[in-house]
Amino acid sequence: MRAATARAYPNIALVKYWGKRDAAWNLPATGSLSLTLDVFPTTTTVEPDPTLTADVFTLDGVAAPAPALERVRRFLDLVRERAGTDTAARVRSVNTVPTGAGLASSASGFAALAVAASAAYDLDLERPGLSRLARRGSGSAARSLVDGMALWHAGTDEESFAEPVASPEVAMVVTVLEAGPKPVSSREAMTRTALTSPYYRAWVESASQSLQAALSACRDGDLDRLGRIAESNALRMHAAIEASDPPVRYLRPGSIAVFDRVEQLREEGLCAYATADAGPNVVVICPPSEAEAVRTALAPFGTTVTAGPGPGAALIAEPVG
Ligand code: 2P0
Numbered sequence: 001m002r003a004a005t006a007r008a009y010p011n012i013a014l015v016k017y018w019g020k021r022d023a024a025w026n027l028p029a030t031g032s033l034s035l036t037l038d039v040f041p042t043t044t045t046v047e048p049d050p051t052l053t054a055d056v057f058t059l060d061g062v063a064a065p066a067p068a069l070e071r072v073r074r075f076l077d078l079v080r081e082r083a084g085t086d087t088a089a090r091v092r093s094v095n096t097v098p099t100g101a102g103l104a105s106s107a108s109g110f111a112a113l114a115v116a117a118s119a120a121y122d123l124d125l126e127r128p129g130l131s132r133l134a135r136r137g138s139g140s141a142a143r144s145l146v147d148g149m150a151l152w153h154a155g156t157d158e159e160s161f162a163e164p165v166a167s168p169e170v171a172m173v174v175t176v177l178e179a180g181p182k183p184v185s186s187r188e189a190m191t192r193t194a195l196t197s198p199y200y201r202a203w204v205e206s207a208s209q210s211l212q213a214a215l216s217a218c219r220d221g222d223l224d225r226l227g228r229i230a231e232s233n234a235l236r237m238h239a240a241i242e243a244s245d246p247p248v249r250y251l252r253p254g255s256i257a258v259f260d261r262v263e264q265l266r267e268e269g270l271c272a273y274a275t276a277d278a279g280p281n282v283v284v285i286c287p288p289s290e291a292e293a294v295r296t297a298l299a300p301f302g303t304t305v306t307a308g309p310g311p312g313a314a315l316i317a318e319p320v321g
Pocket of ligand 1: 012015017018026032106138139140141186187276278
C-alpha cells in the first residue's frame with residue numbers, strides 16, 4: 001500500500017441518468033451519454049495508514065461533513081474488501097466544482113477517489129473496472145473515467161461501465177447562476193421521481209430512445225441533431241422531476257431566461273442548445289467556433305466558463321497537501 005493521487009473532471013450528460021434499476025449496485029434504469037469537461041477538476045490523495053482506527057476525510061482543507069465522510073468510508077470499504085485488508089486511510093480532496101450546485105461534483109469526486117484508492121490499495125483494474133468501481137460511489141462518476149464523450153451502459157454490474165464514443169467537435173458554455181447547495185440532493189430526488197412521478201415510466205422509455213438517437217447523431221458527426229436531442233432530454237427529465245410528490249424544482253427563473261436566450265441564439269443562426277442537471281445552472285452545447293459568441297451572450301446571466309472535452313480520471317504525481 002502507498003499514497004496515491006488522482007485527478008478527475010466533471011461530466012455533463014447530453015442524455016441524462018435519472019433513475020436506478022438497482023440502488024444497492026447503483027445500476028441505472030437507462031444508459032446515458034456525457035462529455036467529460038476540461039474545467040473544475042477534483043484532486044484526491046488516498047493514503048492508507050495502519051495507525052489509523054478509522055478513515056479521515058478532508059475536503060478543501062477542512063474535515064468533511066459526516067454524510068460525506070460516511071459515503072467515502074462505504075466506498076473505501078468496497079475497495080478494502082477486494083484488496084483483502086482493513087487498513088483505514090487518510091483522504092484529502094480538493095474540489096474546484098462548486099460542491100452540491102448541480103455541477104456533478106460527485107462525478108469528479110468519486111472518479112478521482114476510485115482511481116486514487118485502487119492504486120493506493122494495489123487493485124489492478126483496467127478502465128472498465130475503474131468505471132464500474134466509480135459507479136458504486138456515484139452513478140455519474142462512471143462516466144468521468146472516460147476522455148471526452150462517454151457512453152455509460154445500463155445492464156448488470158459487469159456490463160454497466162462507461163466507454164468512449166465518437167463525437168462531433170463540441171464545446172460547453174457553463175453558466176453558473178447560483179453556487180449554493182441545492183434544495184434536494186439528486187440521489188433523493190431521483191428516488192422520489194421513480195416512486196411518485198406519474199411521468200417516470202415515460203421518462204425511462206423516452207431516455208432510451210433519445211440515447212439511440214444521440215449515438216446516431218454522434219456517429220454522423222451531427223452536432224445540431226445531438227444538441228436538439230440533448231435539450232429535449234433535459235427538459236423531459238425536469239418535467240418528470242417537477243411532477244414528483246412533494247415536487248422538486250431545480251430550474252429557477254434565471255435558468256429559464258438562459259433557455260429562452262439560447263432559443264434566440266438559434267434564431268440568430270448559432271448552433272446552441274441548453275441543458276441543466278439537478279440544479280439551476282445551465283450548460284450550453286455548441287461548436288467550439290461559436291463558443292465565444294455564446295459565452296458573450298450568456299455573460300449577463302451569471303458566471304460563464306467555456307469548457308471543451310477533458311481527460312478521464314488518472315493518477316498524477318503531486319499529492320494534495
Ligand atoms: C446525469 N445527474 O446524468 C444526471 C442528470 C443529475 C442530473 O447523474 O445516486 O450524483 O450518486 O448515482 O450520479 C446526478 O446523480 O447520483 C446525475 P447517484 P448522481 O448527470
